[in-house]
Amino acid sequence: MTTTNRSLLSLCSVLALATAAVAVEYVVSPVGDDAAAGSAAAPWRTLSHAATVMQPGDRCLIRGGTYCESVVLKEIAGTAEKPIRFAAWPGETPVFSGCDVVAGWERVEGDIWKHRCEWSLGDFNQMLINGRPGVEARWPNKNNDDLLDWEGQAFKACKQDDALVCPELPERPDGYWQGAVLWVMGGAKWTSWSVVVENYDAATKTLSFPNAGKNTRNGWRFMGLTRPQGGYFYLKGGKAEIDAPGEWFYDEAEKTLYLQVPAGADANALTIEFQRRRSALTLERCRHVQISGLHILAATVNILNSEDCLLQGLRVLHQGNLRGGNTSYGLGASLGSRLGGERNILRDSEIACCAGDGVSVSGTRNSIINCWIHDTDYTGSYDTPIRLAGQEHLVSHCSLHDTGRDCMLPGGQAHIIQYNDISRMGRICHDLGATYVCASDGGGTEFRFNWCHDNAAHGTRMGIYLDNFTSNYFVYRNVVWNINGCDIRLNRPGQNNHVINNSMLGKAGNWGRWPSDWLYHCSYVNNAVIGVIADHYNAIFVANRYNIPKEQLNSDTFMDFQAGQGEGLVVPGITGDKPGLGAYEPGDTWRAGHDFTKSPQPEYRLADTPLRNLVAHGSFQWSRYHGKLGPWVPTGAKTAKIIWGPGGITECYTTRDTIVGAGLELAGDEPSGVEQELPALRSNQDYEYIIWLKLIDGAKLDIALYEDGKLVAEAAEDRADGVWRQLFLRYRSSNAPGAHRIAINKSGAGKAFVDDVSFAGMVKGMEPRLPGQVPVAPPPPKRPPLPRRTAPLLVQRLSEGYPAAAELVQENPDRSKADGEPARAWLAHHDGVLRVKIEIPLSKAPQLDGQNQWTKTDGVELCFADADNNAQHPTFILHGFPDGAYESSTEAGAPASTAAKLATAASFRATVNANGWTAEWTVPLTVVAIPTADGTDIRFNIGVFRREKRQWLQWAGTGAQTWRVDQAAIIRLE
Template identity: 40%
Template sequence: MMRRLAILVLWSARLLATEYHVAPTGDDKNPGTADKPFRTIQRAASLIKLGDTCHIRGGTYRETVQPWKSGQDGRPIRFVAHRGEQVVVSGADPVTGWKRHKGNIWKADMPWNLGRNNQVFFDGQMLTEARWPNDTDGDLFTANGAPISTGGDWGLSCDLLPDTLATDAWQGGVAWVMAGARWTSFTATIASYKAAEKKVLFSIPDPAWVREHMNPRRGGEFYLVGCLAGLDAPGEWYYEKGDSTLYLIPPVDDDPNQHEVLARRRYTAIDLKGRSHVQFSDIHLHAGGVDMDDAHRCLIERMRATYIAHTRGGQTAASLNEKCALYIAGDGNTIRDCEIAFSAGDGIRVGGNDNRVVNCYIHDTGYLGSYGAPLALSGTGHLVSHCTVHDTGRDGILLSGQAHIVQFCEVYNTGRLARDTGLLYTVGNDGGNTVIHHNWFHDNKAAGLGLGIYLDNFTSNYLVHHNVVWACDDPLRLNKPSTYNLIANNTLVGPVANWGRWETDRMFAVRLYNNLVAKGIQKHPDLILSHNAANAALDAASLRTGKDRPGVDAGILIPGIADQFLGRAPDCGAYEKGDDPPWKPGHDFALAHRADYKPPKTPLRNHVRNGSFELNRVTTLPVNEALSPWKPTGAKAAKPIPGRGGIQTHYDERDSIIGQALCLSGPSDDGIEQEITTLDPNTRYVLAGWLKVKDAASVRLGVRGHGGAEAFRAVSSGKWQLVTLDFTTGAANTKATVFITKPGAGTAFADDIGLLPAWKPEPPPRE
């Protein structure tokens, strides 16, 4: 009876759903039927409700689409292109009525202005905003800048600046600067220009590390953009906001009235902020992005989105301080089978929780040379699968947050503007057992320090396995401090290297097993190595096919990672004997890739969750659950606190190792505890963490409920101390409770807590 009622309700909902129709030949006064369609998609979006579908005929729609309602599970709101027809939602409008200004310069009225986000197209080609020196090759990733002669906190000078420029010719424009260490570009609004001294005056933007390490006093290159003084070359434009006029030198010697000239008018093409269960299928974008901030269970599929985000900058550095990407937050959203191309910042930026990016082709992003990346992840629990990423100014995939999976991706041609970059990069981050597996990373083009998988300083809790990395300076870099990272079964053409700032830099529980390494592994007293084939002879063919490679049957069984094999033992490297054909990464729009979020259940992971006390910073938690899944004990005054400084500050100078730490400051006994439920019986484990006190007598890290006597280690020092505690679970025990306590009054701190098996790999069996 209940089943029949449910079916009846479902069919009733379907019968009540409305199908709207939109066509370029329609009229918004029409009823929106197939024979009398609306003219704009937004007209349908303003009416659409649970379970409704909007069918869109081919054409270009110059508007922002924002559904006024959300769908619900089983009754999504759908926007779909008519079968076989191309639908484009554009953020750009035509600019018409061109008149010759003087010489080869034309002008037209343009009664809108996006400021630093203005963007102009000529017959589909993106044009260059007026600049000096000129862009001579049209390549987004060659700056074509001028050398800095002198520089400092005040700005820069250049001997090559034209003698004919008037004083303040560039006032109000923007300087793009790639200087010093060149980790990132920065942009600065020009305060004034001193023609006699050829000085461009501006303030270097925050943060402090940019002002220090990217300072023009250390040399570099720059260009100036956004003033009429720079309008002197075919394919350039300038917008004068005073009289709302667009000036243009066409890229061809012809009347622009005979061509399509478009200028960006809307920043966003699809706005799904705060919406749930809304789907867009086969709808393409031009000169506009997607904003899915606080969206839930929404779907974007089979979209080609070009020129999604553009800015000339102005007081920006590592961050562009805007949603310069296809932006996803909220939870449970999916982007799949899409092409994302041409962005000054990120391609797809993913925040929130449990979002998916599957079978996407992402290229030509990050052309401002900041920390924008084709794929940039924060938040928790995202899946990136079967994506192809190439050509970007800095990193290919930029990771922060926790518990992500990056799998079956191909990433190449990165680092085309900045230096000290990674094909995949993270820094100062607890990955929360983020998994990076079965990817190809190759061809980092950075002019200095172009690396492969780059786990920079203060990186912890990453599982990196079955990746192939080549054509870069170091295929794997483990900068110190480095903690609880597992590197297994990777094929690495080049050395495994590490670097740190202080003599006390350390590694702890950093394990390298079953790797094929072409040029050896840099030694470190804390590095745990076993069954790696170092100095392996690797040829180009074996990198993509896995054939004729060394390391066959030379590895060790690693539960959950290297436990499916033929022969007497797992192979070293990313391919296993019997893989025929071998796995292949990257997108393929002809295939419907299935991608599930399945972290490996390897016992070698860190079994403590939120051991760095960062979770409330990377995702939204209720105030009273800021330490989740830890539970407060005693005075219940425990809280996460930030430590000052970043990766260039020694951890003994702050109250966290990096980022946040646990602070216990109750007037009496104060602490937290976490039940671990993923242990194996009769197994030896190591509990570890960093402790220090301010004015408390001591602070303790311990374990109980594991089938043995309660045990702990205590610290009374005002400097960070690593403590370790070995224990063995009982014959039937799969649980234990980890606790941190501060007896009595005073304040104490803890950070980077971990629990791992005391695992010693055994050699492969003999013949």
Template identity: 30%
Template sequence: MRLRQLSVLAAVTALVALPVQAQAAGPGRTYHVAPWGGDHASGSPSSPLRTIGECLSRVHPGDTCLIHRGTYREQVTPPSGTKDAPITLAAYGDGAVTIDGTDPVTGWKDAGGGLVAADTNLPLDPDFNAVFLDNGRAAEGRWPNSGSDPLNTTWAEADPTSTDQHIDDTDLPDADWTGATVHLWAGSNPWAQQTGTVTATSPGKLDFKGGNYRCPPLCMGNQNYRNYYLVGSKAALDQPGEWYYDRTEHRLYMVPPSGGMTGHTVTAKHRLWGVDLTDSSYVAVRGLDLWGTSLRTGKSSSGVVADGLHATYISEFSTLPMPPDSDLAIPPFEGHIVASRILDSGVQILGTGNTLKNSEISQSAGDGVLVRGSGNTITGNYIHDVGWMGSYTPGIEINGNDHTVTHNTIRRTGRASIDTAWQLNGTEFHGNRIAYNDLSEAMRTSRDGSPFYVCCSLDGTGTSIDHNTSHDADGQVGFYVDNYSGHFLLHHNVAWNTGSRGTFFNGHTGPSIANQDHNSSYGVGINGNSVLLSGATDASGSYISNIAGPKPVTATQTGDPLPVVRSNLITDTPGYTDAVNGELWPTAGSPAVDAGETIDGITTDVRGTAPDIGAYEYGEPIWSTGCDLPGCQERVRHGAWTATASDGTDASAAVDGDINTRWTAAAAQTPGQSLTVDLGETRTFDRLSLDAGRDTSGQPYGFAVSVSRDGTDWSGALARVSGRSFTQDAVFPTRTARYVRITLTASGPANWVVNDLRLYGDGPDASATLQAEQATTVRGAERGAAATGVLDSGEWIGFRRASVRGDRLTVRLASTCAAGCSLQLRLDAPQGPVAATLPVRSTGSVDTWQEQSVTLPRRLSGVHSLYLVAKGGPRVARLDWLTIRS
């Protein structure tokens, strides 16, 4: 499932392409590359080279390759520049520049049995094969069939008579599955997935080898979970677009689309690394698209900057082998299967002092980004739809020391958003800064974990995990420091809708030494502990304070000195601004204000008589998390939603914004059962998430989504969804509607359950709080972590494609302008129509914040790019946030 990525990528390209051209010119020579050029040309603008490789064969330190729009099917291997004269590889700015890792497959012929085939040599290890049909991912043939979203997979369930390396399943089709890959999500507590190879089959039975045979917790057999599916067999080909590659015959088989192959294009992956910087240093790569391939630096790389990449379908694989011993930092054992494929997937930033920034990374069976070595920076990136194979491959895998990982938005991951694998990393995890990241929609293919997860026995001395948000995830915890890890400092983090806990330090019958959590805020959707430190044989020096949350803070009282737990606010009424929408900052009169204790280096920027409890200081600008690229802000603000079930049961829990409350239908799933949601007012959205929490049986076996503006006239089915993941997504063309109906289309053995329903749009929701420093574009003033600098007259901030409905603009600002200053709200362009003018009143200083509002001449609705333009003086105002509501 592509989740609107083409429109997002096109928008990002438009935003970054023109600056790339200006930045590309360096002190050396500039060569031009274009598909219409020739490799014996001079490389001038009027006589460009044909290939990037030819350009790179000519460059020296300080030189630049400017690449014109087009598709380049080649592997790019830049030489090294120097610290003072890097080599630059950049998009020219006249359209998308795509490094394509695939080659066309042609010569399709009828192969009998409803199949077509083409003779082709796919050079990659067969486990890494990937096929694309009409520029979309084609699924490898599998049983049982699944939908187009690999994060919403359909599982078969083995019978309880199954054993460790044997499956009984009366539903298994009678076919020869020998040699197929069996993918398992099974065991007593399946915190990872595993694969094996089928060795023998008979009706309703199969034997296999591989997987993690240390049972429990990970194995097949008569366990709590007995889920599996089969791939890598010609017998599985039964729906259009599915493929199978016979590695002996070098023949690719496919079920053709309806009407045959005429007019359709098929490509197959040929190059794992479209941009290979393994032996390169001091290279700048800017504004390139990567399709069906990825980028990597090497262990000796330094000074590489990858900026404004759009990397899509970066990694694909079909098996989860045990990592080789040569990759391990600690002695091997069967549990290391969780680290499978971490080192051979994703965009890889290895070495020292390299940077990945302002990039969109999406569609990966494994990692989104792997960072290893020391002193690398990963910042301002949008990473989504990764890790669907179910190992510990996350949005960002961090190995090593002194890395900076900040301001990234990480969404829709199979397991964690951010992770470190001690099997590969070793126990030293020093000096890393992980801050201002937004982590959501994690744990799509697992159940025991969290958006932020580190394990095991790690020494986090000097590492700070601060100012992150973790929410709307199907695991157990928001921030999880697992199994004997110590010396981790967490502070000013925020979590809601993360299951049983906000933060969990798991001693697990071992030490959990000197772990800290300070000034963090926890909200709805946490039903166990706001913070828990448990199971530790030694928790010496642990310290938890200034926590605001709905549930207790608890720490095992072992060690010398004993853990400190104090100055925490545990209440259902903390005075948050809007807990359901994650706005956990205090309002006037909140019991958190001036109620905290002073902690050196943590409680800074204090206003009043004492620090506030929680992650935000009342009166200070509100800091934000995540990136400012298009797509980084999508969640539709939750309002006064109501739900009606067709069976008459009370369905309010499905729309209360709390992942831990649940609506359960009155009977087992049958086609026609429905849930109708009234949003209270029209909203604009193009994705619906139906969340069943961590339930493993109540997800719909199939459903359709329709919408209505008036509750009477309904659209047809905008999307049809199947699969069995905890959260199922329906994606459809953008709609503006007040009512949403989810109707079951298939039968299922269990009653339908819904814990939470969320909506998303292609852009921010202007009725939510739009953080000024997260504007898609800013002209003039600098961005800060929590607000802009002072805008002068003519300077502005802009939000791309915001969903707008309302007649009142409110801006939180700080200003010293005595008279004549204003902020103009303009639509669709900085010089577009003026929708409102807000007179700016002085707040006394540029550090004194105040909400100022104006009623719009007419109510706004629809989707617009919004620009707030400063007028009237040299120093008009600093901006914290804005909103447009009724």
């Protein structure tokens, strides 16, 4: 009996403890009351109140309806086993809105109404009309709902960089546009810029802003205003510009909203909302909090300085708008959602329709998984669907598409970007990629198993784009198509960038500004390419297959293209034992992009490859170290410090004391240096330890490698001539490697400058090609450029023949005068046909060997596009050769079907003589939908390649390819 009583007592105690630990479920409703019990029958009103009550393991269900509150949850903490959860009531949709409904409108006149409104977000104001964004009063009017279609007004090259002249501006009095915001996309169109207009001259139709550049917060302004290609713009004005349905304006002085509704409509019969809060939901310094199933309207959702939190199943629309007035490369404001802290996750969510970023990620080991992010950056800036900073983030199984510029900016280190479907980048800007990094140390970031396709930009187009001065990236198992430019681009200089087992349905290449630019320990290995990969003197090319027929590899067949099994080079950690060529191996069925019907469970796991650079902070600009030495330990006199070199990627490294950005300076008369412990080395592995250095005033420098405290290898440099050069040593690890440490030591007087330190393994068959750089002195002064062709060339209407005066084709791409006798060109037009004749002088007759290839054999090219800046038009290219053969190229993005029609409709004739040859084209412009009326402007350029001198001439130097007609000149049909 005693035993029974004790057992019952024990059971009661256990039940009591269990009851005390049971999680509690609360309910919140838009019609609730925070003074109620928080139950389904008596719900609370706000999440903020619920958060003050909830304990680890509790759940709050959120009833459907609209919540007009800005929720900030601070220092709320669950545990890994018992997270605090906020979730939508099953089958219902709670909407957290940054807007308040505006009701009680008064008619002003006709279809224009007004409403007294006591709140304003200033530059961030936004109006929604029946759930769709209105348009802040502007000229010219916007006639469609596509946020990424500016519908701007074209302008021609201006004479000064602080005034825009446009004869098409409407008749308005002097000073009318003062205070309006001018948005411009001009010149090379890398990015937009905006400025507040300071004055308007009605007689000359001139918008001026002479003082705006003095106070800019965003760097270079007014790009392209004086460039010959002009651009397009629009103006956000005052309430007097309200003249179309959906246009609105907030008068700050009157505290009044003005709106034009559709003809005959009653504003009070519409649902009109005006943004009042910029953030709907923020987790700040929280741990193990989970939020799911919410819709966010006209506001952001943010995780800041938090750990192990989850956002799932969200729909975030119209999260940020911007009036502008002080923008260039950056918008100067964060408009998108933010994910910061450590180990936080955003997944299974949609983010769409934002003027800036979709989501920006910082901190460490955060993840974006299975998300659909689209229609971002409708300002045309350097904002993007996903922006990464920090380290070790995972972006997996996402669909990113339709954005003003790039679809991803993966700054920071050691990220994994995988299984993403990335497309329709470049809806507004030019010269960009699906992903884009520049002057960046990726710290081993991996782009893998992605689809990148359909670059919508005009001008230079890339897929995966590693721009100048970029290092430590892996690009493997990706498929890239319909880029109409360069599928995977490694710009120079670069280091430790590896492109392995990708399928490229176009071509790949590199570009740099200086002949000595290196691609040291950069490789293209096991790639399948429809075109070719451009060569470089010290990049590594192994087991790539070029010129694959399109019938075998195209956008319909790339998953089935599994060629060359066993022909590829084995790259440990990246390929299997018998690799093939391209992205897919036999048995692979992987797909990219989001799928809300499935929930992938990816893990953060970097490839275990010896190619990885083991040096942390080797570029001295990892942001986590905030400009400090971080893992580098100063030694000797301890004079080591981080410095920043002036200029960016357009200035040569010979002009500064860093390769780019940050670097290391060692100074003083006493020996001084730095050292760093390395991660564990692989057994029996060949490694290379390299630095870039510059010595002055008698300084000497050596690098050393220690194992278990013992010196095992060293190298030295004593040429203190102020020239950047590479210092390296090679080392093979033992069967059982010990603890390794690298050191950099300066001795002697003077200074030593160090940058881009690397300690990476070498794979047999893809060893670095030495030297990394032939040391060069600072380049001699450039030849002075020839004057730009700012005025259109008038093309006469002639039924036959040509005008007497010839145009000289004599410019190098940098606009300097080329050596030798120039080529000469004549232009005329008649009945919709453009005629061009070009005489190319040579020292002897051109070779006719039947192997025609542009920039390899003698040839001429015509490049042209409609100059209407109010829309994007393709650029067409025609190549002609001395044997009479010609071709129509899609290199500049012309649709293949239209290019084929042009090839059929155009005609070409070549005449060879003892001292050169003559080329003559007839081009029916209507075939490519270019108007032929008098006064039609056409972007135009001529290119000539002279094989005997390997000389590339342009009629108008573009600084790049001849087909960059937006940087060339204009012809006008008379």
